[in-house]
Amino acid sequence: MIRRWIADLLLGMRLALGGGGARTALVRLALTATGVGLGVVVLLTATSVPHLIGARDDRAGGRVPDFAAAAPGVDPVYALARVDEYRGRGLGGYLVQPTGPHPPAAPGVDRLPGPGEAVLSPALADLLRSPEGELLRPRFPQRVVGTIGDAGLTGPHELFFYVGSATVAQLPDAAPVSRFGAETHRRALSSLELLLVVVGATTCLVPVFVFVVTSTRLAAAARDRRLASLRLIGADRGQVRRIAAGEALLGSFGGLLAGLALFQLVRALVPRITVTAFRGGLFGADVVPDWRLGVPALLVLPVLACAAAVFALRTVVIEPLGVVRRGTRIRRRLWWRLLPVAAGWALLFTGTDDAESPGVIAGIVLILTAVPLLLPWVVERVAGLLRGGSPAWLLAVRRLQLDSATAARLVSGVAVVLAGSIALQGVYSRTESDRPAPQEVKVLASFHATSYAEGEAFAAAFRALPGRRDAPLRTRGLIENAAGERASITVGTCAELRARAGLAECRDGDVYATGAVGYLPAAGDHVWFSAAGPRAVPQWTVPAVHRLPGARDETAALLVTPAALATASGVGLTVDADVPTADADLVERVRNTVGWNGTVYSLGTGSDGTYALITRALSVGSVLVLLFVAGSLLVAAWEQLRERRRSLAALMAGGVGRGVLARSLVWQLAIPVAVAVAVAVPAGLALDWLVLTLVVHRPMVVDAPAIAVLTATAIAAVLIVTALTLPALWRTASLENLREE
Known part of the structure; x- marks a missing residue:
């Protein structure tokens, strides 16, 4: 039995390689291999993400001082x-x-x-x-x-x-x-961030599986005629199915090899990615699939391709004298197509309060997977209701009524990407609305000086910058006694202290206490600068401190004149300065003036690096998947035209103009796309509402302009694909195709 099965599979591979004309066989094999190969690349890349992130984190942790x-x-x-x-x-x-x-x-x-x-x-x-x-x-x-x-x-x-x-x-x-390589603690993803990852990954992967299934059904008419010939020489129905599986298996193996080669190309191109959110780029050596995920992912594609090829024969009666497609169309049933939706809804209820629950992940996957399952039923019902119109409209509608499943499969990838993108956009909007309101952008510069003279040198260099001549500066520090008590100090000339604190009398060399100072040093106290803690030798002996009466400023500090620090050693002071943000070159010159003895940072412009990385990666992934879907749609449309070349040539011979055929082709894609949009938009909004309401308990935020842009992008992609198929239509409709091959 096993040997017979293997022989049937090998016969199917031989027929896939040479049956029905060498050129046709190679084109069919190339199309199937392309679908599987692209799926392999996406799956291997997706399963490489854990190793990619882990390797980056390990190298980052390896250089942290211990x-x-x-x-x-x-x-x-x-x-x-x-x-x-x-x-x-x-x-x-x-x-x-x-x-x-x-x-x-x-x-x-x-x-x-x-x-x-x-x-x-x-x-x-x-x-x-x-x-x-x-x-x-x-x-x-x-x-x-x-x-x-x-x-x-x-x-x-x-x-x-x-x-x-x-x-x-x-x-x-x-x-x-004494050692580099401290243990680092990775921040766990928040519920919303995890949902972004799950919805985005599902959106990227489901269209791949859809195209793998579609690619195995390309050139189905030629395959069915070959199988009928095998029935004529004695093959039974079981052998026919195994031979069909063998044909799909050869394309799958070719796709595996092509996918592995393309994956190596991806690894070579990854270091060229310069997206800012990727924080330094990616090493190609880090793109290593996890074998626990990669091996099952590679095995599932050939199995899926074979299953799709065999399943496609259910509506075809292959007999020794020909192929009969069942004349009585069986209306598609809705009940089993709703099962994934119901199961996904139930699983999301079980995952309440836990975005990491397997039920939540499975529920999201099931709901998005239901979109390509529902689309053929909806397209069939809509096509059955359409009546009347121009010749181009009638040709398109009649074609959809005869074979709505093919059109639905062609646009199902677009529907999944659109639904997933809408759900992602909803989570984006919710995440952004939960982030703190942005503060007024303000750039601050802090210079760490080891003496008052060094701080004055920085102040002079800073004021020498264009437009900074009268810029206000503040010199501050922190002192600590042996008991660990601390007090902040502000250093300045008498003129500066009079302007800042309103001192009536001031002498260089004095120290003044203003406000409710937590630790008030006494004359002769030995203290240290900064928060480094006591060292062997005190750095400063505090002179007499003059208490200013009537001040009650809780944020006030000790006011120190420069001469009071004359006997200090290892002074630790910080000079603060405000920097305008309008001139980017000025900010860079300020950074150069500060050097590495200080910092220049912005307030109100900070963002979460993890969130930025996730959103940018998913945005790039969504664009790539949309391009992939458009490419697969183009390939499938070309193959459909090739299979229908005789009927199109007959229409041309009967007097139908090229313009009518072109408009008919547009309608054949436009009608399913309109249905796909009508299914995808509510599905995306429903998924967005489910995950936000049931899992993270956040109200839904609908970004109507973003949804409109996503919908227009999907429609534009299909229209561009339709335009690219027109040259193939002119060649296909040639009268030469009326000849029998």
């Missing part, structure tokens, strides 16, 4: 993280100060730089050498002594650095490090 670890024989380095940006691109790294000849090893770096040296990522080095990096070069005056390897980067386009400095130990928050 401040708690101590390694014998290793000279610790003082390390301080710096996060910056350049013209909207993220820029980050570490300032390091070695304490000996045996510093710890950082991933991707041969050796950590010493003072006056720098090790840069390849992308950062290239940017500094390019004209675009002109305003960035002043931030890296150090001598570049090496580049960071892939092991120390999250992506090939990441702007990352290690800069050596002799003053890192004096900066706030700097600490000695």
